[in-house]
Amino acid sequence: GENVEQHPSTLSVQEGDSAVIKCTYSDSASNYFPWYKQELGKRPQLIIDIRSNVGEKKDQRIAVTLNKTAKHFSLHITETQPEDSAVYFCAASTSVGDYGGSQGNLIFGKGTKLSVKP
Amino acid sequence: EAQVTQNPRYLITVTGKKLTVTCSQNMNHEYMSWYRQDPGLGLRQIYYSMNVEVTDKGDVPEGYKVSRKEKRNFPLILESPSPNQTSLYFCASSLDSYNEQFFGPGTRLTVL
Numbered sequence A: 001g002e003n004v005e006q007h008p009s010t011l012s013v014q015e016g017d018s019a020v021i022k023c024t025y026s027d028s029a030s031n032y033f034p035w036y037k038q039e040l041g042k043r044p045q046l047i048i049d050i051r052s053n054v055g056e057k058k059d060q061r062i063a064v065t066l067n068k069t070a071k072h073f074s075l076h077i078t079e080t081q082p083e084d085s086a087v088y089f090c091a092a093s094t095s096v097g098d099y100g101g102s103q104g105n106l107i108f109g110k111g112t113k114l115s116v117k118p
Numbered sequence B: 001e002a003q004v005t006q007n008p009r010y011l012i013t014v015t016g017k018k019l020t021v022t023c024s025q026n027m028n029h030e031y032m033s034w035y036r037q038d039p040g041l042g043l044r045q046i047y048y049s050m051n052v053e054v055t056d057k058g059d060v061p062e063g064y065k066v067s068r069k070e071k072r073n074f075p076l077i078l079e080s081p082s083p084n085q086t087s088l089y090f091c092a093s094s095l096d097s098y099n100e101q102f103f104g105p106g107t108r109l110t111v112l
Helices: none
Strands: A004-007 A010-014 A019-025 A030-038 A045-051 A056-059 A062-067 A072-077 A086-094 A106-108 A112-117 B004-007 B010-013 B019-025 B031-038 B042-051 B054-057 B076-078 B087-094 B107-111
Touching: A004 A086, A010 A019, A019 A030, A019 A086, A019 A112, A030 A062, A045 A056, A045 A062, A072 A086, A086 B042, A106 B042, B004 B087, B010 B019, B019 B031, B019 B087, B019 B107
Parallel strands: A010 A112, B010 B107
Antiparallel strands: A004 A019, A019 A072, A030 A045, A030 A086, A056 A062, A062 A072, A086 A106, A086 A112, B004 B019, B019 B076, B031 B042, B031 B087, B042 B054, B087 B107
């Protein structure tokens, strides 16, 4: 089955610097890669996602890149702010089958705790 | 308001006492899933359901049961809880696993 590895497990940056979190996956059939942000004591929320027919996607200060050949994808946060401090999770899902193309099994990485120092 | 609700939010119980954590969504989503979150292990999928009466095991299904009799509800059942099931549990729903998952507020379970 799919295995998702996420690095680093903790990341500390100065406000205004960039932060990069990397994930690798094992199943070459995976083709949907979301990123979730979880603030302390709250539920995970989607911040950006990418599908395998796209190499890069941006949303303001956040971008995700995907390298299908190497089976890795990365989250880039520019001009970090203290409110970016949270745990970030990557995930991978394979789209096959009858239910609108979804297999159903979403595998998460173990998370990266990002701290942005003022 | 579109939302996923879970009950109870907090539960302390004893080994072997059957319990059910309810999950309900009002977004008419076909896909629902249960995760457990433990420090250093991230989110691990327990069970998921792609439609009514269709459920499948995730990565850590042992000791859990689910049912999907109605589209909006997806209860998680622990027939005989053990201390290693002490965890934070999240229910989520979405159109399918290929789209954004909306998480419930979480249920913190302690099994003594």
